Amino acid sequence: MTDSAKASLPIPQGNYLPATRDGDQIFTAGMTPRRDGTLILKGKVSSAQALGDYKEAVQLAAANALVAAKSTLNSDEQVGKVLHMTVYIAADAEFEQHAKLADFASEYLVNELGDAGRSTRAAIGVYTLPGNAPVEISLIASAAKAT
16 A cells, blocks of 8 residues: 555544644644545454454554655655654453554555654554544654655
8 A cells, every 4th residue: 555545635533733844843643544534444453353454444544644744745855754653552451462553554654665664653552542443643754855
């Protein structure tokens, strides 16, 4: 999946911006796996379900965050580096594979940006997410001159 093929600039679901920028730093809002404004998957991540069943949703949330970050760039810029990613996972109480689920997002960013997509991250289990989304991803990135 490439961000240009599968994601478009997410429509805010409230009174906020998809991304903001201060100097060369870019901060995205939390992005859920929405395509054309609709969640492609709802409900908690289940410990009884195969991790692969969540891959598309996790990668779409990452793609939405990347598209939001790119929306702050000037025409002569690119994402220089993903500095940090936070992956929020709404999961049942028995779920323990947060890091493995977050790996789908990390994999996506590295596939899109190469080594510039490799970052620090936090994978956090939560009780619920907006709209009953299973995952929400936010990024901190830097802007750089396009090469």
